[in-house]
Amino acid sequence: MSRQKELPLTKRKRARALPYLLIAPAMALFVMFTFYPFIRTILLSFALTNKSGNFTKWVGVDNWVRILTKNSFWSVVGITLKMAAVNLICTMLVAMVFALLATKKVKFSKAYQTMYALPMAIASSPAAAIFLFIYRQKNGLLNNILGTNISWLTEKPTAIWAVCAMTIWMHIGVSFIFLLVGFRNVPEDLLESAWLDGAGPMQRIRHIILPMASPQIFFVVFMNIASSFKTFAQIKLLTQGGPANSTKTLIYYIYENAIINGRFETACVQAIFLFLLIFLFTRIQFALENKVVHYQ
Amino acid sequence: MMTARQKKKVKSGTSFAVKVILGIIFISPLIVGLAFSVQSEAALVTYPLKLITENPTIQNYLEIFAKVPLLAYLKNSVIVCFFAILGQIVFSSLAAYAFVYFEFPFKRQLFSLVLITMMIPGEVVVITNYVTIQNMGLINSYLALILPSLVSGTSIFLMRQYYLTLPRDFKEAATQDGCGDMGYLFRIATPLSIPTISSLAVYLFVQIYNQFFWPLLVTNKDTMRTIQIGISFLTTSDIISYGQILAGAVVAIVPSVIIYIFGQDYIIKGMTAGGVKG
Numbered sequence: 001m002s003r004q005k006e007l008p009l010t011k012r013k014r015a016r017a018l019p020y021l022l023i024a025p026a027m028a029l030f031v032m033f034t035f036y037p038f039i040r041t042i043l044l045s046f047a048l049t050n051k052s053g054n055f056t057k058w059v060g061v062d063n064w065v066r067i068l069t070k071n072s073f074w075s076v077v078g079i080t081l082k083m084a085a086v087n088l089i090c091t092m093l094v095a096m097v098f099a100l101l102a103t104k105k106v107k108f109s110k111a112y113q114t115m116y117a118l119p120m121a122i123a124s125s126p127a128a129a130i131f132l133f134i135y136r137q138k139n140g141l142l143n144n145i146l147g148t149n150i151s152w153l154t155e156k157p158t159a160i161w162a163v164c165a166m167t168i169w170m171h172i173g174v175s176f177i178f179l180l181v182g183f184r185n186v187p188e189d190l191l192e193s194a195w196l197d198g199a200g201p202m203q204r205i206r207h208i209i210l211p212m213a214s215p216q217i218f219f220v221v222f223m224n225i226a227s228s229f230k231t232f233a234q235i236k237l238l239t240q241g242g243p244a245n246s247t248k249t250l251i252y253y254i255y256e257n258a259i260i261n262g263r264f265e266t267a268c269v270q271a272i273f274l275f276l277l278i279f280l281f282t283r284i285q286f287a288l289e290n291k292v293v294h295y296q
Numbered sequence: 297m298m299t300a301r302q303k304k305k306v307k308s309g310t311s312f313a314v315k316v317i318l319g320i321i322f323i324s325p326l327i328v329g330l331a332f333s334v335q336s337e338a339a340l341v342t343y344p345l346k347l348i349t350e351n352p353t354i355q356n357y358l359e360i361f362a363k364v365p366l367l368a369y370l371k372n373s374v375i376v377c378f379f380a381i382l383g384q385i386v387f388s389s390l391a392a393y394a395f396v397y398f399e400f401p402f403k404r405q406l407f408s409l410v411l412i413t414m415m416i417p418g419e420v421v422v423i424t425n426y427v428t429i430q431n432m433g434l435i436n437s438y439l440a441l442i443l444p445s446l447v448s449g450t451s452i453f454l455m456r457q458y459y460l461t462l463p464r465d466f467k468e469a470a471t472q473d474g475c476g477d478m479g480y481l482f483r484i485a486t487p488l489s490i491p492t493i494s495s496l497a498v499y500l501f502v503q504i505y506n507q508f509f510w511p512l513l514v515t516n517k518d519t520m521r522t523i524q525i526g527i528s529f530l531t532t533s534d535i536i537s538y539g540q541i542l543a544g545a546v547v548a549i550v551p552s553v554i555i556y557i558f559g560q561d562y563i564i565k566g567m568t569a570g571g572v573k574g
Contacts, residue, residue, distance in 0.1 A: 015477070016400070018394075018398070018477060018478075019394035019398035019400045019403070020394075020400065022390040022391060022393055022394035022398075023390070023391045023394050023395075023406060025386075025387045025390065025391075025447070026387045026388065026390070026391040026410075026447045026452060027391075027406070027409070029387070029443070029444075029446050029447040030409065030410070030413050030447065030449075032428075032443075033421070033425055033428075033443065033444040034413045034416055034421060035409075035413075036428075037421035037424035037425050037428065038416050038420065038421050038424075040424050041420065041421060041423070041424045044424070052427065052430060052431075053423070053424075053426070053427035053430070054427065054431070098318075098322075101315050101318070102315070106308070106312070108312070109312075109315075111316060111319070112312075112315040112316050112318070112319040114319075114557060114560060115316075115319030115320065115322060115323050116318075116319055116322060117556075117560065118322075118323050118326070118553070118556065118557075119322075119323065119325075119326075120502070120556070121502050121506075121552045121553055121555070121556030122326070122506075122549055122552065122553070123505065123506035123508065123524045123548060123549070123552065124506070124508055124524075125508055125524040125525070125527045125528040125545075125548070126329070126524075126527050126544075126545035126546070126548040126549045127325070127545075127549075128528070128531075129329070129527060129528075129530065129531060129541050129542060129544070129545040130325050130326070130328060130329040130542065130545055131325065132531055133328070133329075133332065133538060133541075133542060134325065134328065136538075138341075139340070139341055139342075139343055139345065141328060141332075141345060144343065144344050144345045169322075169325065172322075174567070177563075177564050177567060177568065178567070178568060181564065181568045226417070229419075230417055230419045232419065232508065232509050233508040233509065233528075236508075236512075236528075237528055237531070251419055254419075254423060255423075255509075258423040258426075259423075259426075259513065264423065264427070267423050268423070268424070271419075271420045271421070271423060271424075272420070274417075274419065274420055275416065275417070275420040278417060278420075279415065282415065
């Protein structure tokens with residue numbers, strides 16, 4: 001009797017534990033590689049560290065004060081924001097044109113659709129190898145085409161644009177795909193009735209396609225800002241933050257402080273600052289979303 | 297005189313041609329990489345550069361394979377991709393299944409934690425993770441390369457969105473036929489979600505294969521480098537000419553381009569599912 005009663009009970013117990021067991025592996029990894037390092041980064045931003053990045057001594061807000069009062073830090077933040085703005089505007093413009101061109105599915109439209117998105121699949125390091133060849137001063141491709149002799153990546157006015165150009169090229173694909181999906185979701189009959197009412201292509205784009213796809217457009221804008229903040233490889237591979245720090249962004253500064261200079265506490269302050277910056281833009285996104293975006 | 301139909305045909309033909317030409321201009325850096333990777337070093341230093349050469353050579357490819365362990369780099373990348381993708385699919389399926397089909401205490405809070413991970417970019421914690429891996433003595437190991445990529449909030453979210461679309465009756469019917477919870481997951485939910493899993497896998501492949509920051513930090517031994525890191529070190533080497541660098545770059549690009557071209561519908565689905573409301 002008692003054994004018969006016991007069995008369903010342990011079974012029920014097991015069933016109650018099951019969902020936790022299913023979540024456990026994912027949670028363990030999150031704790032180890034997201035939550036723990038995040039909290040540790042916050043804590044270390046109030047401490048001193050040794051050369052290998054481990055805690056030595058609490059110093060309160062000293063690190064924060066030291067970094068936030070430095071002009072060089074704010075100029076890095078300024079460059080980060082400037083690059084994000086340039087990347088955002090150019091990426092959006094090109095991706096928008098590509099998406100409008102590719103919205104209508106015709107025979108073989110896959111051909112150009114594939115090309116417009118292709119750089120998305122290209123890694124930054126081989127791409128950088130090609131762009132270094134394009135930008136190099138001695139018989140570089142760009143100098144060949146323009147008949148110039150400019151060292152694009154080591155001169156101050158051009159370096160930032162050269163880095164942005166590569167980033168934009170690499171980011172257009174993802175934006176294009178999101179916009180394309182949005183534009184293709186616009187109901188066909190809506191466009192047709194507008195056409196019957198005499199709306200030209202530009203009017204249809206302005207008054208129907210763009211408003212109807214506003215969730216995607218909105219999403220892509222903020223996605224581009226965030227991915228620009230996180231762009232590291234291009235800067236590491238093309239300019240190392242130079243010339244004269246003119247392409248040094250926050251993420252590169254973090255890398256430089258931690259890995260090259262062994263100043264982990266400085267890197268931690270900057271990493272948390274980067275987090276707050278991205279977080280701020282996410283908040284703005286959520287706050288604006290309900291006001292700007294049109295949901296069907 | 298052209299008929300209206302012919303006119304229309306010409307018009308759509310021109311618009312198609314314009315769109316394709318735009319596409320070719322857009323991917324021209326890739327064409328540049330390919331075109332100059334088959335030219336001799338002498339051609340690359342001669343002014344003006346010629347996109348098409350009369351005597352293409354595969355010498356650069358032969359030499360880059362001889363000079364650097366490109367195959368080892370590729371092998372490392374494949375190993376990392378395989379285990380990271382497998383891990384993400386298994387762990388995210390399990391977790392998503394629990395969130396969709398079970399009611400349990402703290403479910404909401406635990407799911408919030410998953411969403412919070414999506415608010416913390418990997419770039420913010422990358423330095424501290426590097427210190428962790430270093431303290432564990434895992435620098436230059438596959439474990440170091442794979443561990444942080446074994447799970448992501450995005451993949452759990454994606455699998456959850458899919459399970460939510462499965463009719464509840466399926467589970468009830470299966471339970472009545474004596475199918476247990478795990479049996480339902482492995483025998484019914486997982487086979488049904490193959491398209492979603494494929495999208496996730498292709499999307500993750502392109503993402504993980506192309507990783508740069510993390511593998512740069514946790515490897516410093518040449519034989520442990522992934523292809524992306526290996527290629528990035530070519531440009532700083534003195535013994536490697538530019539044609540050879542471009543050949544190496546082309547080799548690194550080929551796998552992800554092939555996967556992209558054949559899997560693009562899956563990638564698009566994986567990217568956009570759950571990405572935006574509306």
